[in-house]
Amino acid sequence: MKKLWNAFVNWMVASGEKSAASFNKSHAIHI
Structure with missing residues (x-):
């Protein structure tokens, strides 16, 4: 999976x- x-x-x-960058900002908490 990784x-x-x-x-x-x-x-x-x-x-x-x-x-x-936008994706990372939106999902930083999930990661």
């Missing part, structure tokens, strides 16, 4: 740093 999650995070970063 590997899959890491792949997803890497995809988010590749898609756009702004999108990744």
